[in-house]
Amino acid sequence: MSAPPSRTDAVPALAADDLSVSFGPKTALAGVTLSIPRGRVVSIIGPSASGKTTLLRAFNRLNELTPGAVTTGAVRFNGIDLHGGEVDPVEVRRRIGMVFQQATVFPRSVFDNVAFGPRASGYGGDLHELAEEALTAAGLWSEVAEDLDAPALALSSGQQQRLCIARTLALKPEVLLLDEPTSALDPAATARIESSIHALKRDHTIVLATHGRRQAARLSDLTAYLAGGELVEYGPTETLFTNPRDPRTESYLTGRIP
Amino acid sequence: MTAPARRRDPLGMACGAAAFAVAAAFAVLVAFLAVEARPVANPGFLLEMPSRMADGAGVGPALAGTLWLALLTAGLAVPVGVGTAVYLEEYAPRTRLAALVGSALASLAGTPPVVYGVAGLALFVRGLGMGPSLLAGGCTLAALALPTVVVASRAAIRSVPQGVRLAAYGLGATRWQVVRGEVLPAAAPGMLAGVCLAFTRTVGAAAPLLVLGAVSFMTFAPRGPADPLTSLPTQIFAWTKRSEQDFAALAAGAGVALLLVLLAMNLAVLAVRRRMEDASR
Numbered sequence: 314m315s316a317p318p319s320r321t322d323a324v325p326a327l328a329a330d331d332l333s334v335s336f337g338p339k340t341a342l343a344g345v346t347l348s349i350p351r352g353r354v355v356s357i358i359g360p361s362a363s364g365k366t367t368l369l370r371a372f373n374r375l376n377e378l379t380p381g382a383v384t385t386g387a388v389r390f391n392g393i394d395l396h397g398g399e400v401d402p403v404e405v406r407r408r409i410g411m412v413f414q415q416a417t418v419f420p421r422s423v424f425d426n427v428a429f430g431p432r433a434s435g436y437g438g439d440l441h442e443l444a445e446e447a448l449t450a451a452g453l454w455s456e457v458a459e460d461l462d463a464p465a466l467a468l469s470s471g472q473q474q475r476l477c478i479a480r481t482l483a484l485k486p487e488v489l490l491l492d493e494p495t496s497a498l499d500p501a502a503t504a505r506i507e508s509s510i511h512a513l514k515r516d517h518t519i520v521l522a523t524h525g526r527r528q529a530a531r532l533s534d535l536t537a538y539l540a541g542g543e544l545v546e547y548g549p550t551e552t553l554f555t556n557p558r559d560p561r562t563e564s565y566l567t568g569r570i571p
Numbered sequence: 572m573t574a575p576a577r578r579r580d581p582l583g584m585a586c587g588a589a590a591f592a593v594a595a596a597f598a599v600l601v602a603f604l605a606v607e608a609r610p611v612a613n614p615g616f617l618l619e620m621p622s623r624m625a626d627g628a629g630v631g632p633a634l635a636g637t638l639w640l641a642l643l644t645a646g647l648a649v650p651v652g653v654g655t656a657v658y659l660e661e662y663a664p665r666t667r668l669a670a671l672v673g674s675a676l677a678s679l680a681g682t683p684p685v686v687y688g689v690a691g692l693a694l695f696v697r698g699l700g701m702g703p704s705l706l707a708g709g710c711t712l713a714a715l716a717l718p719t720v721v722v723a724s725r726a727a728i729r730s731v732p733q734g735v736r737l738a739a740y741g742l743g744a745t746r747w748q749v750v751r752g753e754v755l756p757a758a759a760p761g762m763l764a765g766v767c768l769a770f771t772r773t774v775g776a777a778a779p780l781l782v783l784g785a786v787s788f789m790t791f792a793p794r795g796p797a798d799p800l801t802s803l804p805t806q807i808f809a810w811t812k813r814s815e816q817d818f819a820a821l822a823a824g825a826g827v828a829l830l831l832v833l834l835a836m837n838l839a840v841l842a843v844r845r846r847m848e849d850a851s852r
Contacts, residue, residue: 378740380665407743417734419753430742477738484743 324392326351326488326518327372327409332386334367334376341367343542344386349488349535354510354519356529356550359539360565365522366414368539369490372520373409374402390488407434410486414493416474418465423448423457426465426476430484443483451479452509471502478509488518496524507532526566530554538562601830607823616824620790621806630825632789633806636705637832639793640802641774643709644716648773649766651713652720656762659721660728661750673725680718684772687715688782696783703784706796711779716769723765727758760844767840771833777804803829 325348334342342364349355357365367376374395376382388395395405407430419426427444436443444461448454453475457463465476474494481489491510495503510532513519523529529536530550537547538559546553546562557563619629655676663669691711701707731754739749785800787809793801803825810822 373741375737375741378737403743403745406741411741413734413737413741415734417732417738419735419738420757429739429744433739433742433744433748480742 324351325349325389326391327520328387328389328392329368329371330387330389332368332371332384332388334364334371334382334384336379336383337381341542342371345539345542345544347537347544347547349518349520351518352514353535354514354521354533356533356536357520357522357539358524358526358529358536358565359545361524363539364542365539366492367542369411369492369520369522372488372490373406373411375406375411377402407484408486409488409490410481410484411490412474412477412481412492412494414496416470416477416497418468418473418476418480420466421464422462423465423468423476424461426480427483429480434484444479447479447483448476450482450509450513451475452505452512453479469502471498471505474498474502475506475509478506482513486517488520489513491519491521493522493524495528503528526554538565540565604823604826604830608820608827610817610820611824617828620792621788621821628821630803630806630821630828632792632801633787633803633825634828634832635792635794636708636801637774637803637829639705639796639798640708640712640780641770641832641836643705643796644712644770644773645766647709647713648716648720648769652717652766652769653724653762655717655721656724656728657750657755660725661746661754676718676721680722682718683778684715684776685778685782687711688779690714691779692783703786703800704797705793705800707783708780708785708800708802709796711783712773712776715776715779716773719769719772720766723768724758724762727761727765728754730761731757756847759847763840763844763847767837770836774833774836775804775829777802777808780805781808803832 328348329345332342332345333340345364345368357368359365370376371384371388372390372395374388376384384396390405390409393400410430419429424441424444427447428440431440431443445454445458448457453472456472457468457476465473468476474497478491478494494510495506498506507528510519510521521529521533533550535548536550536553538545538553538557538561540561546557546559548558553562554566557566616629617634618631620631621633622628659669659673688711691707691714695701695707695710696703699707701710735753735757736749739753744752780800780802783800785802785805787801787806789799789801793799807822807825807829810818810825
């Protein structure tokens with residue numbers, strides 16, 4: 314590992330360096346190099362099976378839970394190699410939180426869902442305070458405050474996804490990985506989640522994989538376009554959307570590639 | 572609103588007829604058993620000792636033996652079987668060896684009970700010096716139940732959605748926390764169904780116990796695992812070999828007792844399963 318630069322701002326929150334991931338014979342990511350600056354929202358756009366999910370999961374070492382996954386290249390978090398021998402993947406996942414495409418709440422109460430992560434890591438503080446804070450940040454508090462003991466499965470799908478965001482926030486992660494968090498939701502629920510993401514920008518670095526080109530444009534500072542597991546183009550969202558350098562990016566943005 | 576028009580549904584009717592036939596066959600079976608067992612229909616029958624005289628003989632020791640065997644089998648087969656299933660599904664690397672162990676277990680689940688009796692005789696009765704005791708019987712029946720428990724538990728664990736594991740791992744849970752807190756509770760109802768199936772097959776098995784040397788004439792009810800091996804199925808077998816009509820009634824009565832034991836066990840498992848499912852809702 315090379316000596317880290319002295320100014321912490323210069324060290325990106327996350328960086329992939331010639332990152333390739335394959336599952337058995339299938340290559341999901343091929344030689345991706347990009348860095349996610351601290352405190353920014355970065356969108357990963359691209360068609361289905363372009364490697365968005367695999368890239369997000371590489372950032373918190375979730376790919377290794379899939380049998381047959383092989384990762385080469387490096388992923389760095391605050392300059393530290395995540396695959397270094399002394400790095401504990403459990404600790405990585407506590408600091409780099411993830412929200413999945415399918416809201417998977419645990420079949421327990423709303424409170425127990427939010428308390429899951431803190432309990433798993435042996436949090437010693439006031440769980441109720443932490444839960445209120447996380448639910449407020451996810452924009453769900455006013456809807457569930459009355460009955461935190463209600464079963465989480467009784468919530469609407471939009472509420473369940475915000476509960477998943479709150480659950481991740483309760484870990485107080487530095488980075489949030491959001492994997493198409495609104496793809497299964499109706500426009501009203503999507504709008505609510507987007508406003509939560511807006512509010513979260515202040516304290517978190519956010520990586521958002523999304524199908525929605527307009528969602529990327531609305532929410533992110535930087536956008537990366539992935540196709541077939543390769544990084545086609547990466548730059549400031551506005552530049553990428555108004556003046557893409559690569560013709561492939563342009564055809565995706567204009568809808569010629571679904 | 573009017574009721575929906577009834578459509579012809581030949582497949583549905585055929586399936587309904589099949590279900591009815593099964594229920595009817597079972598009812599006839601139980602009815603015959605009950606009629607046959609009428610001469611011995613008194614509460615004392617469950618407590619009395621077997622006798623050379625058919626009159627006044629009972630299934631006391633056999634019933635106690637079967638309950639002991641059920642307890643021993645459950646105590647041995649459930650922890651070992653569930654542990655094996657959890658290891659194979661959640662911990663073991665997906666190697667050829669793991670796949671080999673998996674298919675070996677599946678073939679063991681199809682091995683006839685009497686073969687387990689032969690192995691149990693060599694290993695438990697003689698090799699480990701347990702003699703023809705309830706303990707040797709329990710160990711043999713546990714070995715008989717084990718593959719079914721493992722196979723069914725693995726299926727139950729595999730049916731837990733991968734999203735649940737990912738969500739828990741994604742929230743920084745350790746493997747143990749994921750397995751203990753998420754996978755096992757979600758798989759438990761399915762595992763119980765498998766355990767129940769294995770049990771019904773095991774507790775009713777006579778062949779392996781006969782090979783081990785089960786006794787059918789005891790003057791006291793077994794009080795512990797070291798006592799002589801006796802059980803309802805082997806008692807039934809012993810009585811059916813007698814030619815007198817009175818012993819046929821005894822065998823039928825013991826059959827009814829065995830069915831009642833299995834029914835009680837199934838109902839208990841069902842109750843536990845209901846509570847588990849309610850708790851996870």
